[in-house]
Amino acid sequence: MSRTRAIAQVLLASGLVFPCFARAIGKPPAPQSETAQESWHKEFDELCSRTQDAMTLSEEQLAGLIRRCDAIAPQIDKLDASRRKVYGGRLRMCRGLYAYVLDSKKNSTTNARK
């Protein structure tokens, strides 16, 4: 037992085991990298590329798009001033359009039911 412990201690000291442990504990958080930025940008591009199709989407799809817009809004709010202004405004416009089209679809379905 004492030899095993000694070997374990040596290995620990040499740092061979440490990395595995480190992964289990958890890496320190990486700095705001481009990967994180790109993810919201990708999502933004995907969301706001559907504005031309808005009239052909179903109510569920529109509601889903609105939810996703609301989800990335806080991420955009954390950006620097320039990008916050630009992308915040653009997101507001495309979210607004989806809400508008959803409203008008709901209105016409209600009328159809009447």
Place this chain on the structure above:
Amino acid sequence: MPTYSIRRRIPPRMPGNESIHNSCSAFLFVAAIFVAARVASAQIYLPQPPPPASQYGQVILNSHAATGPGPVVFDHWLHRSKFTCRLCHVDIGFAMQANTTGVSASTNAQGFHCGACHNGTTAFDGKPTFASCSNRPETKQCYRCHSAGRKDVRQYDYESYTAKFPKAFYGIDWEAAEKSHMIQLTDFVEGVSMKKAPMKNREDFGVTPRYSWVHPIAFSHQKHTVWNGCELCHPEIFPAAEKGTAHYSMLANIQGQYCGACHLKVAFPLNNCQRCHASAPLWAP
């Protein structure tokens, strides 16, 4: 019977009586300010008498008085006898208030404003119109327009030019002059005006005054559209409103709004009551 003045009716000022005195004096004070303000801004319900007919419609343009040959004196009567109101105020785009159009030697030279016709080439009655704001020595005729304070520089004289025109209660009866073909108004100038689809003329209608003692007004859309088209008045001077909802008060007219945009300084003035209030008795203030 003893007569009481107002002063006697109010109990004499004594301790305990101050509130009535304060209220009365405050009321008089308020009334005095009110009347003074109204009179000071000439907001009385009668329009001011207009100037002599030869000066009626004169516009002094002096936005650039500090530089150049001095203020411009523009007399409406000469242009009125040749062109419709619409041509200058819609096609060329002059504002209906002095010094707000932004006319300058450079805009004239570029062919805008006065330069739309006064360019040395556009001809009326077979004569090319002199170029305004031209720096070429042979065409320098600055004083034909920049005539403020100068004598014997204008080409046309009011009395001789309008001698044969039918006269109205005040000044010239332009409507009668046009009907009798004494004047023929140009409404379209090539290069300045553009052909547009005709719009159906709105009907003539009566305007019911708010107060029972005022005689009703007969407004002729037909007559106005002949000279003005639609765009001159709508929507800036008369924003669209359902008939009967807009109130065009005499006060507003006297301040230059609505009918007063023209009928204060250029078209027949507001004190020619019978031209609009047709059944009103003849009375000149």
Place this chain on the structure above:
Amino acid sequence: MRKKIFTALALILAFCQAPSQTGVKKKRPLPYEFGQVIINNYSEKNDLVPVVFQHWIHRSMFTCRVCHVDVGFAMKAGATNITALDNERGYYCGACHNGKMVVNGKAVFQACSQNSAASDQSRCQRCHSAALKVDSDFDFFRFSAPLPKARFGNGIDWEQAELLGLIKPADFLEGVSIKRNWLAVQKDFALNPKVEGMPDIIFSHKKHTVWNGCELCHPDIFMGVKRGTTRYTMVDISQGKSCGACHTTVAFPLTDCQRCHSKPV
């Protein structure tokens, strides 16, 4: 105390009689002035002359959507809140005015630079030019001469110019615009005026969506979802609401009645 209140009331009443400036026929902007926007959020505060933006130059090259949706400009002067830093980072004006983008074979000049030398003054003045006489690459008269004429506004029939292929406004800006599908054509429809005798308005959705897409107008400018429920009055329009957002200062103005009121009664 009562006297002071009375005096105040009297003065208020007296001043209420002051003449208003409504109902006056204003000048018609000159063709090269129409669509001009003066931007002065920060210019004068930084000892620069306010920016003069000319719509007519940009209108011939880009659709309304590229600038007002993709780049993100607001529809009212000063509402976008553009700063020099935004431009330098490649946003707003800087999305194109970055010294790299090529238009008509020439690189577009860079807008705003933090470290500017005296030699940059002429570049700054290309935009910061209010009340200055500045040489532009574009001369309005030469530019508009071959284009079909219109009655008002810039004196140019932009719609006709595009139909004839004389201008080709781009609808996509690389790096800024998002790739979108073709828009399903919206139906044109008629609007009935409430003033009898005025010809019906034929509103062309098709024409508007070619330049604007959907998001530019909906819901910011037009929020009614049910046709026939919203009332668009000329008074509102002339104050810049609904149609007036564009058709008072940039698109053909309201004096061109027949462009909208085009259906014979």
